[in-house]
Structures are given as C-alpha cells and as structure tokens.
Amino acid sequence: DQQVKQNSPSLSVQEGRISILNCDYTNSMFDYFLWYKKYPAEGPTFLISISSIKDKNEDGRFTVFLNKSAKHLSLHIVPSQPGDSAVYFCAASRYNAGNMLTFGGGTRLMVKP
Amino acid sequence: NAGVTQTPKFQVLKTGQSMTLQCAQDMNHNSMYWYRQDPGMGLRLIYYSASEGTTDKGEVPNGYNVSRLNKREFSLRLESAAPSQTSVYFCASSSGSSTGELFFGEGSRLTVL
Numbered sequence: 001d002q003q004v005k006q007n008s009p010s011l012s013v014q015e016g017r018i019s020i021l022n023c024d025y026t027n028s029m030f031d032y033f034l035w036y037k038k039y040p041a042e043g044p045t046f047l048i049s050i051s052s053i054k055d056k057n058e059d060g061r062f063t064v065f066l067n068k069s070a071k072h073l074s075l076h077i078v079p080s081q082p083g084d085s086a087v088y089f090c091a092a093s094r095y096n097a098g099n100m101l102t103f104g105g106g107t108r109l110m111v112k113p
Numbered sequence: 114n115a116g117v118t119q120t121p122k123f124q125v126l127k128t129g130q131s132m133t134l135q136c137a138q139d140m141n142h143n144s145m146y147w148y149r150q151d152p153g154m155g156l157r158l159i160y161y162s163a164s165e166g167t168t169d170k171g172e173v174p175n176g177y178n179v180s181r182l183n184k185r186e187f188s189l190r191l192e193s194a195a196p197s198q199t200s201v202y203f204c205a206s207s208s209g210s211s212t213g214e215l216f217f218g219e220g221s222r223l224t225v226l
Contacts (some may be wrong), residue, residue, distance in 0.1 A: 002155075009153065032213050043117070043203055043217030044156070089155055093213030100146070100171065101213055103155035 003027045004092050006104035013111050019077040021107050023090030026071065030092040034101065035064060035075050038087045047088070048075070080111045115139055117218035119204050125224045126194045134189040134221050136204030144207040145187035146171075146215065147179060149200040156203060162187055163209075194225040 005024045013019045023033075031052045036044035050057040050064045050073070057064050063076045077084055090104040117138045126132055138145065143164045148156040158171030162181040176198060178190045187206075191198055201222050205215040 004155070006155075034213060041219070043205075043219050045217070046214050049214065091213075100158055100161060101156075101215060103148075103157070105153045105155040 002105070003030075004090055004102050004104040006088075006090055006107045008107050009105070010108040010110070013080045013109065015082055015111055015113050016079045019075075019080045019084065019109055019111065021075040021077075021088050021090075021109065023073045023075075023104050024071060025073075025092055027092070027102075028071065029094050030102075031095045032093045033064070033066060033073050034091045034093070035062075036089040036091060036103075038089065038106070044089060077109075080109075082111050082113050085109055085111045117204055117206055117216055119202075119218035119221050121221060122219065123222050125226065126191075127226050128195060130194050130225075131190070131192050132194065132223075133191075134202055134204070134223075135186070136188065136218060137186045138204075138206040138216070139185065140206060140208070140216065141184070142206035142216070143184070143209045145181065146205040146207070147177075147187070147189045148203045148205065149173065150203060150220070151200050159189065159202075191223075194223075196225045199223060199225045 034049040035047040037047045038044040048062045066073045087106045089106045091101040120135045146161040147159040157173050160179040162168045165184045180188045201220045204218045
C-alpha cells in the first residue's frame with residue numbers, strides 16, 4: 001500500500017504558465033514533506049520542503065502548499081520554464097525515524113517552449 | 114566536491130550472478146541509504162545505515178545485503194541476481210537533520226538477464 005501517491009504520471013504545460021503537481025499521503029504521522037527533481041541519468045536533487053506545522057513555503061518560483069486535513073500537498077511552479085522539464089518526486093518523512101523518506105511514484109513535467 | 118559517488122554506473126548480469134554496488138560520500142554524513150527506482154513506483158528504500166556500524170532493513174530488502182565499511186562507504190550486494198532486481202539503484206546520504214533531506218548519487222543501472 002503506497003503511503004505517498006502522485007496520481008498524475010505526466011503533465012504538459014506551456015512555457016510561462018503555472019505548473020501544479022499534486023501529491024496525496026495516507027500516513028498522518030508524517031512530519032515533513034519534500035519535493036525532489038530528477039533529470040535523466042542523474043540522481044534526484046532536493047527542491048523544496050515544508051514542515052507539517054506550516055501550510056505554505058515559498059522559494060523563488062516554487063511554492064509548496066500543504067493541506068493536512070485533506071492529506072494533500074501541491075507544488076506550484078510559476079512561471080514554468082523549459083529547464084523545469086524533469087520528473088518530480090514527492091516524499092515524506094517522520095521526525096526521529098532515521099531520515100527515511102517515503103516517495104511517491106513521480107510526475108513527469110514537460111514544459112513546452 | 115564530489116558529493117555521493119556510485120560505481121559502476123551500468124552493469125549487466127546473468128541470473129544467479131553476484132555483484133556489489135559501491136557508494137562513497139565526502140560530506141561527513143552519518144546516515145546512508147540505498148534506494149531502487151522502478152517505473153511508476155518511485156524510489157523504494159532497500160537498506161539504510163543510520164551511523165557507522167549499524168544497518169537496518171528498509172521496505173524491499175529481500176535479495177540484498179549491505180555493508181557500512183566506514184563512515185564514507187556503504188555497499189550493496191546482490192548474492193544471486195534475479196530479473197526482478199533489474200532497476201536503477203541510488204545511494205544517498207544525510208546529515209541526520211530532522212528535515213530528512215537526502216543527497217543522492219547519479220545512480221547505477223542494473224540489468225539482470
């Protein structure tokens with residue numbers, strides 16, 4: 001049973017528009033949520049995170065929103081750029097659980113020029 | 114600054130053969146991890162080592178063994194490879210902070226025929 005799910009395997013967006021990537025989780029014990037970005041033939045790299053005590057975290061063009069009651073988080077990219085084309089993984093962790101991350105299946109974002 | 118280095122990057126094995134994936138990090142991190150990535154499944158934790166001298170099973174440990182050789186190095190061994198172990202393997206390390214951020218290597222693509 002997947003505890004972290006990304007229900008959209010792919011997303012296509014026009015350059016300059018907003019990209020919204022969604023993630024749902026089932027385990028209410030998760031304390032921290034992270035987004036990773038992965039280019040082909042490279043390892044995932046950390047993008048942005050949010051603590052469960054917050055509902056929004058912003059870093060430049062990237063904003064993560066957390067809705068704890070719905071067990072849902074989303075990543076907004078505004079404006080989207082062709083270089084944002086990659087696979088995005090949502091991940092969750094629990095404090096004092098050895099920094100083990102539980103990952104979603106990933107969403108492939110394609111930003112068209 | 115190399116970060117996390119994995120070898121080999123590519124390997125083809127026949128069913129029943131054995132091999133070891135090597136991983137080294139130069140960030141003085143306490144914790145190290147091995148994940149596998151399969152299409153639609155995201156990254157799943159195989160084994161982790163919270164600190165030098167300790168190892169623990171993750172979500173999918175069957176068919177694998179690990180060794181935390183020292184603080185820098187964490188190897189993953191397949192004793193008798195099976196086609197189900199065809200995957201991309203990622204090593205990661207973490208400072209152990211409560212945020213759970215991991216730093217990943219570039220990955221090792223393994224094919225078992």
